[in-house]
Amino acid sequence: xxxxxxxxxxxxxxxxxxxxxxxxxxxxxxxxxxxxxxxxxxxxxxxxxxxxxxxxxxxxxxxxxxxxxxxxxxxxxxxxxxxxxxxxxxxxxxxxxxxxxxxxxxxxxxxxx
Amino acid sequence: xxxxxxxxxxxxxxxxxxxxxxxxxxxxxxxxxxxxxxxxxxxxxxxxxxxxxxxxxxxxxxxxxxxxxxxxxxxxxxxxxxxxxxxxxxxxxxxxxxxxxxxxxxxxxxxxx
Numbered sequence: 634x635x636x637x638x639x640x641x642x643x644x645x646x647x648x649x650x651x652x653x654x655x656x657x658x659x660x661x662x663x664x665x666x667x668x669x670x671x672x673x674x675x676x677x678x679x680x681x682x683x684x685x686x687x688x689x690x691x692x693x694x695x696x697x698x699x700x701x702x703x704x705x706x707x708x709x710x711x712x713x714x715x716x717x718x719x720x721x722x723x724x725x726x727x728x729x730x731x732x733x734x735x736x737x738x739x740x741x742x743x744x745x746x
Numbered sequence: 747x748x749x750x751x752x753x754x755x756x757x758x759x760x761x762x763x764x765x766x767x768x769x770x771x772x773x774x775x776x777x778x779x780x781x782x783x784x785x786x787x788x789x790x791x792x793x794x795x796x797x798x799x800x801x802x803x804x805x806x807x808x809x810x811x812x813x814x815x816x817x818x819x820x821x822x823x824x825x826x827x828x829x830x831x832x833x834x835x836x837x838x839x840x841x842x843x844x845x846x847x848x849x850x851x852x853x854x855x856x857x858x859x
Binding site: 667669674675676677678679682723733734735736737738739 | 749750779786787788789790791802837839847848849850851852853
């Protein structure tokens with residue numbers, strides 16, 4: 634069965650410094666992987682997706698993620714954090730049709746001025 | 747264009763009552779999903795519709811939960827004999843078809859007293 638593990642429940646960075654949110658996946662098949670962001674009292678917004686094309690995926694708001702099969706990882710990065718990036722981030726894996734999506738527990742990103 | 751719309755945004759009711767939660771997907775999206783997000787956790791899959799039919803209802807926790815999508819557009823999630831453990835944010839998502847990324851609504855926050 635497919636699943637994801639988000640290695641940090643909370644990450645705190647200073648504004649202007651790099652962001653790294655870690656995600657490891659488990660899947661018996663070639664997975665599709667996603668990162669979603671959730672701002673307080675808001676729905677989930679898709680940041681980026683990996684579907685077996687380029688291993689380095691660029692998303693919205695300057696985020697990107699690299700698929701590393703050897704490490705079963707799909708970490709999310711951003712070179713320079715902005716205050717508006719403070720939110721909850723979810724790593725998601727799906728197999729086949731994306732009606733079978735499994736969310737990680739989430740990582741709360743705090744950005745300090 | 748309009749995104750996924752969920753109503754009501756908040757619902758407070760007493761234990762044992764019946765509730766209905768509504769989801770209006772993006773126009774033209776054939777796939778519709780319901781998730782439940784408990785405090786501090788990632789969304790958990792409940793049910794997936796392709797058109798009018800429930801293609802996968804394996805996530806519904808028990809027979810108190812039921813969902814319909816009679817005309818292949820609007821969907822209603824119905825919960826009978828509510829329990830305090832049903833308190834959560836219920837999220838709806840839609841996608842163009844079962845292979846496209848899901849777009850989420852802002853959710854309905856359900857509180858059972």
